[in-house]
Amino acid sequence: MKLDILHTLNTERAARRAVVVVTDIDSGAQRLIKATEADKDPLAETIDKRLRMGKSGMEDTAQGRVFLTVHVPSPKLVITGAVHISQALAPIAQMLGYDVTIVDPRTAFASKERFPDVKVLAEWPDVALPPLNVDRYTAFVACTHDPKIDDPALLHALARDCFYIGALGSRKTHAKRNERLKAAGISDADFARIHAPIGLDIGAISPAEIAVSIMGEIVQSLRQKPARPAKAEAA
Amino acid sequence: MLGRDEDILKAAEDWSKAGRGVALATVVETWGSAPRPVGSNLVIDSDGNFLGSVSGGCVEGAVVTEAIDVIDSGKPKVLEFGVADETAWQVGLSCGGTIRVYVEKVS
Numbered sequence: 001m002k003l004d005i006l007h008t009l010n011t012e013r014a015a016r017r018a019v020v021v022v023t024d025i026d027s028g029a030q031r032l033i034k035a036t037e038a039d040k041d042p043l044a045e046t047i048d049k050r051l052r053m054g055k056s057g058m059e060d061t062a063q064g065r066v067f068l069t070v071h072v073p074s075p076k077l078v079i080t081g082a083v084h085i086s087q088a089l090a091p092i093a094q095m096l097g098y099d100v101t102i103v104d105p106r107t108a109f110a111s112k113e114r115f116p117d118v119k120v121l122a123e124w125p126d127v128a129l130p131p132l133n134v135d136r137y138t139a140f141v142a143c144t145h146d147p148k149i150d151d152p153a154l155l156h157a158l159a160r161d162c163f164y165i166g167a168l169g170s171r172k173t174h175a176k177r178n179e180r181l182k183a184a185g186i187s188d189a190d191f192a193r194i195h196a197p198i199g200l201d202i203g204a205i206s207p208a209e210i211a212v213s214i215m216g217e218i219v220q221s222l223r224q225k226p227a228r229p230a231k232a233e234a235a
Numbered sequence: 236m237l238g239r240d241e242d243i244l245k246a247a248e249d250w251s252k253a254g255r256g257v258a259l260a261t262v263v264e265t266w267g268s269a270p271r272p273v274g275s276n277l278v279i280d281s282d283g284n285f286l287g288s289v290s291g292g293c294v295e296g297a298v299v300t301e302a303i304d305v306i307d308s309g310k311p312k313v314l315e316f317g318v319a320d321e322t323a324w325q326v327g328l329s330c331g332g333t334i335r336v337y338v339e340k341v342s
Contacts, residue, residue, distance in 0.1 A: 001259055001341050006248045013244070025263060025337050028311040056274030058264055067263045067337060069274055 005032050009071065016073040016135055020047050023067045035072075043068075052223060073137040074099060075163075075222065078129070080153040081143030082109035082120055085168070088211035089141065090118040096215065098139070103128040105149065125153040139164035139218045141198070145173070151180055158190050164221040166195040166214060195221075243287040247278040247341050256281030257341040258302035262289050266317070267332035281306045289336050290316070302338050311339040 005021065009032060012019045018035035022043065038047045046059050047068065054072040058065060077093045079086050082104035090100045094117070101119045104110040110122035121128040134140065140157035142150035142165075150167060154177075157165045167177065174196040181191055199213030200220070244259075251257045260277040262269070270291035277287040277295060279302035289298055294316045305312055317333025 001247075001339055003248070003251050003341060006244065006251070006259075006341060010245050010248050023337065023339075025311065025313055028339060030339075067261070069261065 001030060005030060008032055013071055013073075016133065016137060018051055018070075018072040018137075020050060020071070021069040022047075023069065024064060025067050026064065073135070076101070076132075076134070076138040077141065077218070078103065078132060078134055078138055078153075078157070079141045079143055080104060080125060080149050081145070081168075082106070082111070082114060083143050084207040085210050085214070086143055087114060088208040089143075089214055090115065092211055092215045093139075093218075094118070096219070101128075101132055103149075103153065104144065125149060125156060129153060129156045134160040134162060136161045136163050138162045139221070140166070141214060141218075142167040145169060147177070147180060151177070151184070154181065154194065155184060155186070158186060158193065164195070164218045165193055166198040166217065168198050169196060171197065243276045243278050246286050247276075250278065250280055251341045256306040258305045258338055259341055260289055260298050260302055260314075260336050260338045262334055263313070263337045264335040265332060266334075269332035269334050271334075277302075279303070279306075290334060294334070294336075298336055298338065305338045305340050309340050309342065311337065313337055 009019060009021060012034065020033045021030060022033065023030045033041050033047060035051055038044055038051065041047055043061055046061065050068050050070045051072060054070055056068060056070045058067050075098050077098040077100045079089065079102045082102050086102055090102060093100050101121065102115060103121045103123065103125055105122060105124045107122045110120045134156060140162045142154055144150050145168060154165065154167060169177065178191055195217060199210060200216040202213045204210045204213040247257055247259050258279045260279065262271055262273050262275045265273055271289055275289055277285055277289045277298060279285045279299050281303055283299050283303065285295065285299055288295060298314060301312060301314055314336045315333065
């Protein structure tokens with residue numbers, strides 16, 4: 001590997017940006033493709049598929065057999081609401097390899113006793129979220145039912161282009177949310193990105209079942225949807 | 236977690252910039268039960284120092300030896316270890332799988 005390719009690779013990884021290295025293992029020829037520029041590559045389709053799966057491997061291509069090394073940032077999950085559902089959702093997500101953070105300014109909820117193994121921030125979203133580097137490899141779930149907490153967090157998640165955004169609440173609650181977020185300047189297209197009612201329709205009743213349905217929907221969003229080019233880099 | 240991929244690739248860059256001869260080994264294919272997934276990395280320097288893994292410690296010794304050759308020649312190599320391979324028996328890929336490892340010089 002050329003040192004400049006290795007350097008770019010490490011720089012992109014440190015910045016949590018996805019890259020693929022294509023290596024012809026017979027000749028040693030190698031190139032690095034940033035995910036945002038993958039559509040210009042002759043192997044665009046293969047690269048896109050690999051990026052979505054986050055999986056390295058050999059591929060037979062028109063240019064011969066090549067090895068694709070896929071580097072995608074590990075996914076994060078940010079939840080507002082240190083509620084009952086979050087107590088089940090956090091460990092499920094951790095089992096799936098997600099780096100989980102729960103944000104809830106209500107200290108009675110956001111306690112170490114309730115969440116012994118999860119990072120819990122007892123802060124308002126405007127304080128807690130900016131340092132978390134929420135990005136397009138982050139899933140965001142709003143669980144408080146309290147617009148004062150969920151709305152600013154949803155606006156942040158939309159601005160940061162999270163790959164999954166879900167909000168707990170009935171259709172009626174969501175309609176009210178629509179009015180509030182529109183008033184805050186959110187477009188129809190952006191609002192449509194919020195999954196609500198949240199979770200896959202598996203008839204979930206208990207908090208743990210709802211957590212499973214939410215996690216299923218997050219996995220589906222990560223693995224099934226085409227990788228979208230990142231919006232203009234969020235500041 | 237020890238020896239995460241990024242640490243290994245960062246080490247490869249740092250070692251190379253420090254003027255050490257460096258090779259990078261990557262698992263490119265596996266068959267059957269293999270201890271480390273495709274994409275796993277091992278970085279090796281010309282003195283035989285290494286970081287990371289391409290197996291559960293079974294074939295690293297052999298990969299390091301080959302990597303030193305790659306550092307000298309500059310030519311990449313594909314190594315295969317498996318139950319059908321005599322060398323693999325000697326170095327012992329005990330899980331019974333087969334792995335193919337691509338070794339390239341960092342230059």
